[in-house]
Amino acid sequence: MPVRAWFPTYIYSEPLVASATSLTRLNTEIAAECRQLRDFDAAGRKWSAKNYPGGYTSYASMNELHRFSSTFAGLEKKLTRHVRAFARTLDMDLRGRAIRLTDLWVNIMPPTAAHSLHLHPLSFISGTYYVVTPRGCPGLKFEDPRLSKFMAAPPKLPGARRANQAHITYPAEAGHVLLFESWLRHExxxxxxxxxxxxxxxxxxxx
Ligand SMILES: [Fe+2]
Incomplete structure (x- = not known):
């Protein structure tokens, strides 16, 4: 093959733990805590009304949940293992430093709520863990990071290989962790x- 692909964009997707029974139990516990948090977090509800129409996020009000809740501290431990594995795949030289979860927040999207295109500043690896995913709910749509540089490039054929398309949507699947480099835009x-x-x-x- 005379042509080879370089500079890949990696996205990681794995179940949080292997046991489906443990995942179901854990997600029941996390979902209850997320809903309690929404009831309790008036500042977050106020912020969401303005910035997350129709939904609730604790992004701007309670974004260090792993420090205050044993449920989320347990989740932090499990997520850290996945992030280490992902960083290894990316061949990152962490210079002996530890990786650290800095922010962790809840997103509740009732019917009609959406989350527009964004990235995650001030971090190197970001991700999402899915807790409740009704059948047919939206996944996470990633954008080719080179999209703004395509300039005069023609569009892709309808049957283009998935790796050559400008977007990829990962389904939201309860119990799954998705990881990506924080600069990768998604919605x-x-x-x-x-x-x-x-x-x-x-x-x-x-x-
Ligand atoms: Fe995001």
């Missing part, structure tokens, strides 16, 4: 199901 389309979709997002740093 969540509107929730068109009749039920709430719940996820926990987080940022990691190395220091």
């Amino acid at each position: 969540v389309a509107a929730n068109r199901t009749a039920e709430e979709r719940i996820s926990v997002s987080f940022n990691f740093n190395w220091s």
